[in-house]
Amino acid sequence: xxxxxxxxxxxxxxxxxxxxxxxxxxxxxxxxxxxxxxxxxxxxxxxxxxxxxxxxxxxxxxxxxxxxxxxxxxxxxxxxxxxxxxxxxxxxxxxxxxxxxxxxxxxxxxxxxxxxxxxxxxxxxxxxxxxxxxxxxxxxxxxxxxxxxxxxxxxxxxxxxxxxxxxxxxxxxxxxxxxxxxxxxxxxxxxxxxxxxxxxxxxxxxxxxxxxxxxxxxxxxxxxxxxxxxxxxxxxxxxxxxxxxxxxxxxxxxxxxxxxxxxxxxxxxxxxxxxxxxxxxxxxxxxxxxxxxxxxxxxxxxxxxxxxxxxxxxxxxxxxxxxxxxxxxxxxxxxxxxxxxxxxxxxxxxxxxxxxxxxxxxxxxxxxxxxxxxxxxxxxxxxxxxxxxxxxxxxxxxxxxxxxxxxxxxxxxxxxxxxxxxxxxxxxxxxxxx
Numbered sequence: 001x002x003x004x005x006x007x008x009x010x011x012x013x014x015x016x017x018x019x020x021x022x023x024x025x026x027x028x029x030x031x032x033x034x035x036x037x038x039x040x041x042x043x044x045x046x047x048x049x050x051x052x053x054x055x056x057x058x059x060x061x062x063x064x065x066x067x068x069x070x071x072x073x074x075x076x077x078x079x080x081x082x083x084x085x086x087x088x089x090x091x092x093x094x095x096x097x098x099x100x101x102x103x104x105x106x107x108x109x110x111x112x113x114x115x116x117x118x119x120x121x122x123x124x125x126x127x128x129x130x131x132x133x134x135x136x137x138x139x140x141x142x143x144x145x146x147x148x149x150x151x152x153x154x155x156x157x158x159x160x161x162x163x164x165x166x167x168x169x170x171x172x173x174x175x176x177x178x179x180x181x182x183x184x185x186x187x188x189x190x191x192x193x194x195x196x197x198x199x200x201x202x203x204x205x206x207x208x209x210x211x212x213x214x215x216x217x218x219x220x221x222x223x224x225x226x227x228x229x230x231x232x233x234x235x236x237x238x239x240x241x242x243x244x245x246x247x248x249x250x251x252x253x254x255x256x257x258x259x260x261x262x263x264x265x266x267x268x269x270x271x272x273x274x275x276x277x278x279x280x281x282x283x284x285x286x287x288x289x290x291x292x293x294x295x296x297x298x299x300x301x302x303x304x305x306x307x308x309x310x311x312x313x314x315x316x317x318x319x320x321x322x323x324x325x326x327x328x329x330x331x332x333x334x335x336x337x338x339x340x341x342x343x344x345x346x347x348x349x350x351x352x353x354x355x356x357x358x359x360x361x362x363x364x365x366x367x368x369x370x371x372x373x374x375x376x377x378x379x380x381x382x383x384x385x386x387x388x389x390x391x392x393x394x395x396x397x398x399x400x401x402x403x404x405x406x407x408x409x410x411x412x413x414x415x416x417x418x419x420x421x422x423x424x425x426x427x428x429x430x431x432x433x434x
Contacts, residue, residue: 078090146331218355281408
């Protein structure tokens with residue numbers, strides 16, 4: 001019996017050694033791949049946000065301007081949308097310091113330097129969240145609301161600053177796009193009310209691009225946007241409007257699942273009616289995969305990044321499904337409180353059919369904010385780049401700035417990297433847009 005038990009224990013031990021995965025909290029990967037053109041300090045890791053399941057969040061941290069983590073500079077935390085899309089898109093495509101290319105004939109990857117990386121201005125921290133997104137492991141933990149993920153985000157940040165205490169002195173900015181219009185207002189509100197956190201870390205501002213924040217006022221713009229853009233005729237517009245009304249009825253009844261179904265269907269119909277244009281930019285058709293996702297799926301990339309080998313999924317359908325009910329709930333009421341305490345920049349791509357300018361303006365003008373009349377009456381002015389190029393239109397009041405950017409869609413830094421580069425510089429350095 002003892003011999004049998006010993007054999008079973010030995011087999012179990014071997015099984016765990018073979019199949020078990022160690023998720024390190026802090027991997028110093030600085031110069032661990034000489035081909036990766038980032039010479040400053042660089043860290044990755046997995047921070048546990050639930051002790052029972054050991055669910056975690058994966059992060060990738062770049063030191064400011066290819067220097068050291070101890071350097072005095074702002075820290076930008078980037079949150080991607082989806083919900084359930086990895087922050088790798090922001091990292092390797094939009095404004096991170098390194099770009100990735102693939103030679104399709106040889107299937108080999110190469111790296112380049114991004115001349116317009118925001119790393120020139122700040123430390124950059126990319127997080128795959130909520131858990132189950134990208135490389136983050138949910139381990140069976142079910143998370144289905146922004147309120148739940150906010151609690152996990154606070155746990156993550158508490159442990160992050162324990163691992164990197166030298167960064168507590170740096171001003172903190174939350175920046176993101178799309179569903180970050182849900183994440184950032186709620187997360188920032190909760191952190192500002194966490195006195196333990198705010199006594200040690202200073203949140204200096206938030207910036208959100210093409211944010212999905214108030215579906216009640218954003219859904220009823222698919223038809224009107226499509227019509228104004230010439231994507232649909234009046235008959236199709238009116239048909240879309242009928243469905244928009246049904247979505248609003250569902251939201252008023254608290255039937256967020258059905259409202260999300262209708263909202264998703266409206267976007268698909270608009271895209272189809274316009275001949276298969278991109279969800280992200282109605283002037284484009286190509287939605288081909290970027291090579292970074294292929295690279296992240298390789299053992300070489302995961303070994304370099306300190307990731308126990310696993311299948312990489314750029315956008316998780318499971319996470320998206322879990323947030324189906326959350327999708328059409330509003331977080332607009334969180335904004336006025338933020339305006340009273342922080343600089344807030346909402347920026348919008350002019351050609352975004354997914355989250356339109358009209359929808360953003362609708363919910364902004366309806367905010368229960370003491371200064372909303374002053375914002376409405378504020379003059380909208382032209383915003384130009386340093387070289388004199390007209391890049392957008394802007395208006396604002398107090399701490400709040402609303403910037404419309406030309407010639408770009410849902411993914412502003414990818415479509416107009418120069419505009420995004422100068423935009424974030426102004427925001428971090430408190431240079432007025434208007």
